[in-house]
Amino acid sequence: MKDLLARWMPIDASAHGAELDQMNAIVHWLMALLFVGWGIYFIWVLFRYRAGRQPKADYVGAKSKISTWTEIGVVIAEAIILVGFAIPAWARWVTPPAAGDNPLTVRVIGEQFAWNIHYPGPDGVFGSQKAELMGASNPIGLDPEDSAGADDIVTINQLHLPVDRPVTVLLSSKDVIHSFALPVLRVKQDAIPGMETPIHFTAVMPTPAAATLPACAAEKECWEIACAQLCGLGHYRMRGFITVHEQGGFEAWLAEQGG
Numbered sequence: 420m421k422d423l424l425a426r427w428m429p430i431d432a433s434a435h436g437a438e439l440d441q442m443n444a445i446v447h448w449l450m451a452l453l454f455v456g457w458g459i460y461f462i463w464v465l466f467r468y469r470a471g472r473q474p475k476a477d478y479v480g481a482k483s484k485i486s487t488w489t490e491i492g493v494v495i496a497e498a499i500i501l502v503g504f505a506i507p508a509w510a511r512w513v514t515p516p517a518a519g520d521n522p523l524t525v526r527v528i529g530e531q532f533a534w535n536i537h538y539p540g541p542d543g544v545f546g547s548q549k550a551e552l553m554g555a556s557n558p559i560g561l562d563p564e565d566s567a568g569a570d571d572i573v574t575i576n577q578l579h580l581p582v583d584r585p586v587t588v589l590l591s592s593k594d595v596i597h598s599f600a601l602p603v604l605r606v607k608q609d610a611i612p613g614m615e616t617p618i619h620f621t622a623v624m625p626t627p628a629a630a631t632l633p634a635c636a637a638e639k640e641c642w643e644i645a646c647a648q649l650c651g652l653g654h655y656r657m658r659g660f661i662t663v664h665e666q667g668g669f670e671a672w673l674a675e676q677g678g
């Protein structure tokens with residue numbers, strides 16, 4: 420039944436996406452069942468209690484227990500979705516990757532209307548930032564006095580990731596609330612000014628050549644970062660691109676950027 424909905428979903432390149440897609444499918448099938456059930460019941464009530472057949476109001480009401488049991492069944496189904504699927508998926512989602520799995524930490528800072536991506540560079544330490552240094556040539560206000568920031572890499576709208584390596588994105592915003600959405604990686608999280616929200620996921624599929632810039636732009640097949648929260652007049656152009664590199668390709672890209 421998952422496959423019936425899968426045709427409308429974007430490709431899933433993440434380790435955790437199948438679980439979310441399955442839950443999405445279960446919830447939608449339950450909603451479809453309730454919609455059809457209530458629809459049939461509504462039509463039956465209109466017919467059964469029409470004025471011609473039921474001229475006088477019935478003050479006793481329904482005596483059958485069917486409605487009670489149906490309601491209990493729906494509550495049980497919803498409890499199974501919540502306890503059996505949603506809470507375990509959420510628990511895995513908020514658990515940071517083990518240090519032994521060599522996770523990559525990237526900072527993503529939303530602004531009107533772009534995504535700033537900040538890599539710590541070979542030293543693995545993010546350089547410090549100062550709000551007063553922020554400007555067109557230094558969008559995240561990296562402090563040149565701080566030696567930890569000398570090897571940092573900052574890109575705009577270009578998120579590069581390694582395949583099969585856990586990633587933690589530390590998400591924040593410079594101005595208003597944005598929503599960092601990576602549809603092909605089944606990631607969506609609000610970016611809130613004044614807060615740094617961690618997100619954990621692993622990409623398990625390298626971006627195909629056809630979905631990489633510039634080839635993808637014409638075919639409309641890019642792996643995109645979308646802003647999923649209306650954030651101002653330029654919201655529609657707050658669009659970034661994801662490149663998941665093959666083994667070794669990410670390190671080569673980092674070295675190229677650093678050079």
Ligand SMILES: [Cu+2]
Binds near residue numbers: 532596646649650657
């Ligand atoms: Cu936005």
